[in-house]
Amino acid sequence: MDMNQYLSMFIDESNDHLQSLNESMMGLEANPEDLSIVQVIFRSAHTLKGMAATMGFEDLASLTHQMENVLDLVRNNKLRMQDFIFDTLFKSLDALESMVEDITGGGEGKADVSAIVASLQAIVRGEIPTAAGAAAASAAAPAAEAPVFLDEFQYSVLEQSLQEGHKVLYVDVAIRKDCQLKAVRAYMVFDLLERSGEVVKSFPSVQDIEQEKFDHSFSLYYITQKEASEIQAMILNLSEIDKVTAVALDQESLRQMGQDTVAATAEAPAPVKEAAPVSNASPASAAHAKEDAGKPAPARTGGAPSRTIRVDIERLDVLMNLFSELLIDRVRLEQLASEVQNTDLTETVEHMGRVSGDLQNIVMKLRMVPVDTVFNRFPRMVRDLAKSLDKKIDLIVTGAETELDRTVIDEIGDPLVHLLRNAVDHGVEGIQDRLAAGKSDTGTVNLRAFHSGNHVFIEIEDDGAGINPQKILQSAIKKGILSQEQASSYSDDEAIQLLFAPGFSTAEVISDVSGRGVGLDVVKSKITSLGGNVVVYSTQGKGTNFSVQLPLTLSIIAAMLVRLGTEKYAIPLSSIVETGIVKQTQIRSIHGNKMVEFRNSHIPLVSLSKIFSVPDYDESTEEETEIVVVRKGERLVALAVQDFIGQNEIVIKNLGKYLPEVQGISGATILGDGQVALIIDPNAFIK
Amino acid sequence: MAEDIKVIVFKLGTEEYGIEVDKVQTIERMMPITRVPKTYSFIKGVINLRGVVIPVIDLRGRFGIEEAEHTDQTRIIIVAVNEMEVGFIVDSANDVIDLNQDAIDTPPDVVGGIKAKYLDGVAKIGEDRLLIMLNLSEVLNKNEIVQLESLEG
Numbered sequence: 001m002d003m004n005q006y007l008s009m010f011i012d013e014s015n016d017h018l019q020s021l022n023e024s025m026m027g028l029e030a031n032p033e034d035l036s037i038v039q040v041i042f043r044s045a046h047t048l049k050g051m052a053a054t055m056g057f058e059d060l061a062s063l064t065h066q067m068e069n070v071l072d073l074v075r076n077n078k079l080r081m082q083d084f085i086f087d088t089l090f091k092s093l094d095a096l097e098s099m100v101e102d103i104t105g106g107g108e109g110k111a112d113v114s115a116i117v118a119s120l121q122a123i124v125r126g127e128i129p130t131a132a133g134a135a136a137a138s139a140a141a142p143a144a145e146a147p148v149f150l151d152e153f154q155y156s157v158l159e160q161s162l163q164e165g166h167k168v169l170y171v172d173v174a175i176r177k178d179c180q181l182k183a184v185r186a187y188m189v190f191d192l193l194e195r196s197g198e199v200v201k202s203f204p205s206v207q208d209i210e211q212e213k214f215d216h217s218f219s220l221y222y223i224t225q226k227e228a229s230e231i232q233a234m235i236l237n238l239s240e241i242d243k244v245t246a247v248a249l250d251q252e253s254l255r256q257m258g259q260d261t262v263a264a265t266a267e268a269p270a271p272v273k274e275a276a277p278v279s280n281a282s283p284a285s286a287a288h289a290k291e292d293a294g295k296p297a298p299a300r301t302g303g304a305p306s307r308t309i310r311v312d313i314e315r316l317d318v319l320m321n322l323f324s325e326l327l328i329d330r331v332r333l334e335q336l337a338s339e340v341q342n343t344d345l346t347e348t349v350e351h352m353g354r355v356s357g358d359l360q361n362i363v364m365k366l367r368m369v370p371v372d373t374v375f376n377r378f379p380r381m382v383r384d385l386a387k388s389l390d391k392k393i394d395l396i397v398t399g400a401e402t403e404l405d406r407t408v409i410d411e412i413g414d415p416l417v418h419l420l421r422n423a424v425d426h427g428v429e430g431i432q433d434r435l436a437a438g439k440s441d442t443g444t445v446n447l448r449a450f451h452s453g454n455h456v457f458i459e460i461e462d463d464g465a466g467i468n469p470q471k472i473l474q475s476a477i478k479k480g481i482l483s484q485e486q487a488s489s490y491s492d493d494e495a496i497q498l499l500f501a502p503g504f505s506t507a508e509v510i511s512d513v514s515g516r517g518v519g520l521d522v523v524k525s526k527i528t529s530l531g532g533n534v535v536v537y538s539t540q541g542k543g544t545n546f547s548v549q550l551p552l553t554l555s556i557i558a559a560m561l562v563r564l565g566t567e568k569y570a571i572p573l574s575s576i577v578e579t580g581i582v583k584q585t586q587i588r589s590i591h592g593n594k595m596v597e598f599r600n601s602h603i604p605l606v607s608l609s610k611i612f613s614v615p616d617y618d619e620s621t622e623e624e625t626e627i628v629v630v631r632k633g634e635r636l637v638a639l640a641v642q643d644f645i646g647q648n649e650i651v652i653k654n655l656g657k658y659l660p661e662v663q664g665i666s667g668a669t670i671l672g673d674g675q676v677a678l679i680i681d682p683n684a685f686i687k
Numbered sequence: 688m689a690e691d692i693k694v695i696v697f698k699l700g701t702e703e704y705g706i707e708v709d710k711v712q713t714i715e716r717m718m719p720i721t722r723v724p725k726t727y728s729f730i731k732g733v734i735n736l737r738g739v740v741i742p743v744i745d746l747r748g749r750f751g752i753e754e755a756e757h758t759d760q761t762r763i764i765i766v767a768v769n770e771m772e773v774g775f776i777v778d779s780a781n782d783v784i785d786l787n788q789d790a791i792d793t794p795p796d797v798v799g800g801i802k803a804k805y806l807d808g809v810a811k812i813g814e815d816r817l818l819i820m821l822n823l824s825e826v827l828n829k830n831e832i833v834q835l836e837s838l839e840g
């Protein structure tokens with residue numbers, strides 16, 4: 001079976017399961033007595049294990065298996081959840097996540113998880129006396145360490161062999177400590193054994209032994225016709241072997257060693273016979289899960305069958321491209337029809353216009369992804385942060401179902417992480433400070449997403465100490481961002497927005513998490529580059545609110561088309577405040593800069609024709625000039641143009657890799673007549 | 688015996704140039720070009736090639752040869768190199784020939800005023816035709832353009 005075709009499905013599903021594991025664990029942490037959550041976690045872990053084993057990602061499968069062992073004890077009321085168990089389980093989830101990430105990146109999902117496995121095993125051992133001791137005693141297994149555990153399949157193979165009159169041996173081999181090539185010696189032992197019988201199971205797994213991942217000794221279950229002593233002598237004949245003990249098992253001792261410790265291995269269809277390198281080979285895994293071996297991994301845990309399909313994002317991009325072609329043709333057709341003035345043609349074109357309008361909506365919706373895909377990692381992040389900072393914080397997420405275009409979603413994660421860390425680290429006070437301020441010891445961070453008009457807002461609000469504007473002003477003066485006089489004219493609100501100024505930080509002590517203000521300028525520029533905006537509101541003593549405004553999509557925008565001589569340009573509607581006409585006499589010159597009056601204040605007038613050296617237009621020869629007032633944050637600029645052509649939906653295309661960054665131009669679009677029009681980047685004109 | 692390669696032949700003035708056929712996407716007639724402000728004079732602007740916006744370079748301008756009026760013969764050769772799609776305006780393009788790689792010599796120091804680094808070599812076809820093979824990645828080298836800018840500035 002070619003696994004590659006299932007790989008992407010595996011990755012998607014694994015991520016889903018990891019996510020639900022994370023969520024459920026958080027739920028359980030809040031509600032440790034709720035065993036139904038443990039059931040959910042267990043099922044998810046179990047499915048993940050099965051999938052991983054089927055795909056051959058053994059490290060992943062074995063770690064999940066260890067988690068399952070712990071969870072199984074919990075759900076059977078044999079173990080109470082405690083903090084360190086949660087921590088260990090969360091650590092395991094992190095490790096699983098990085099493995100899946102590795103697989104996503106084309107790796108094999110390998111990772112050294114021995115430490116986590118050891119602590120998981122310790123948890124299992126610590127609470128429940130393992131069957132190992134008893135079994136070892138009754139079987140007279142020589143080594144102090146516990147015997148190898150068998151899964152149901154292996155157990156039944158051994159049992160059957162006994163019934164058929166074969167001998168089942170438990171063999172423990174120690175190689176001399178000074179042996180240089182212990183893997184080779186081990187191989188020779190296996191080779192020798194395979195000649196007169198069959199190795200059913202070994203610890204460590206054959207693979208680990210081959211890679212020298214063992215410590216001078218290994219043990220195995222062996223089916224043969226020969227006597228134990230005979231085998232012992234044979235192995236001892238090899239050089240550099242320190243000690244060999246071979247114990248013949250009967251039904252009873254096998255049952256004792258095996259049955260209590262039958263491991264739940266849903267992945268049993270893997271090649272078990274060859275001393276399977278499958279997951280459950282570990283010394284003290286007192287696995288108690290009694291799942292049906294060989295049960296195929298269920299696609300989803302519980303719930304109604306999903307009514308969605310996964311679509312490769314590249315196909316959606318192709319669809320989007322094709323659709324933009326159609327949109328361009330539609331506009332062209334509309335133009336032609338209006339010239340031809342044929343009623344039938346006009347009606348058809350109008351109909352086509354409506355259909356393609358609907359189509360456009362649907363195509364856009366296909367690309368919409370709930371912000372949940374970004375939000376879902378935050379609860380865990382906030383939990384960890386709060387823990388490391390010794391704070392108590394409730395994260396309340398609302399509006400996670402709000403949808404945004406995937407292109408925006410992809411970009412928004414990092415800025416949000418930054419703002420959230422900021423809120424947790426600097427927004428919410430420590431427990432003592434909160435109590436002193438007469439608040440409850442648990443801080444609240446609200447993460448909200450909602451639609452408003454053509455935008456999506458994401459707000460991060462904390463009920464912490466708020467921001468002190470005076471402190472910010474002082475800090476800004478100290479850093480040379482402001483002069484003393486400038487600072488005195490700043491309102492509190494303006495002062496707080498200084499947080500976004502480049503190189504600003506008010507943190508007196510910069511913790512390892514984040515400094516308030518550190519990198520906020522980067523957050524701001526990232527969001528601005530997406531065509532969005534971020535502002536901060538703060539009330540001292542009550543809290544701080546970062547509000548991020550984002551466009552729904554990046555690929556189709558509404559724009560105003562303008563003419564400069566024979567050239568046409570598009571100005572994104574989102575940054576246009578208003579359009580108007582000014583008379584030549586209304587244009588003033590202040591310090592050599594042209595200014596026009598706009599709503600009782602003077603704003604700069606930028607001559608697009610000069611900046612772009614337009615060959616056949618110059619507004620200074622005209623009596624009246626059309627202006628487009630554009631905004632970047634609070635600042636306004638008037639752009640002088642010759643004519644307004646009208647408002648249009650345009651498909652953004654980039655200028656290709658060859659052209660260097662063109663100042664003032666953010667891209668291009670194709671107009672109805674097939675001509676290319678450049679899209680003006682209004683931000684470039686506002687300093 | 689080295690392999691034969693297929694070469695698109697085009698003209699700038701009296702000289703004949705060659706580009707390997709697998710780097711050429713299409714050859715187009717002149718079409719409306721939208722000027723892009725604040726770029727080099729040899730970048731004529733961008734065209735709409737079946738829905739894709741592609742920058743167009745006047746190859747004469749790029750090589751520092753005096754630019755010529757566009758005629759019926761003028762063509763835009765669309766090439767794709769290093770994930771860049773660019774159109775070259777050339778005087779004419781109407782030949783595809785098979786060229787044996789052995790026939791390509793290393794370029795002499797000076798050929799028709801064009802810097803040798805833009806050239807991959809010079810091939811002799813028949814008795815009296817010389818074909819200048821272009822080194823496209825040098826022609827489209829952006830680092831050099833930046834340098835050019837600082838010189839002009």
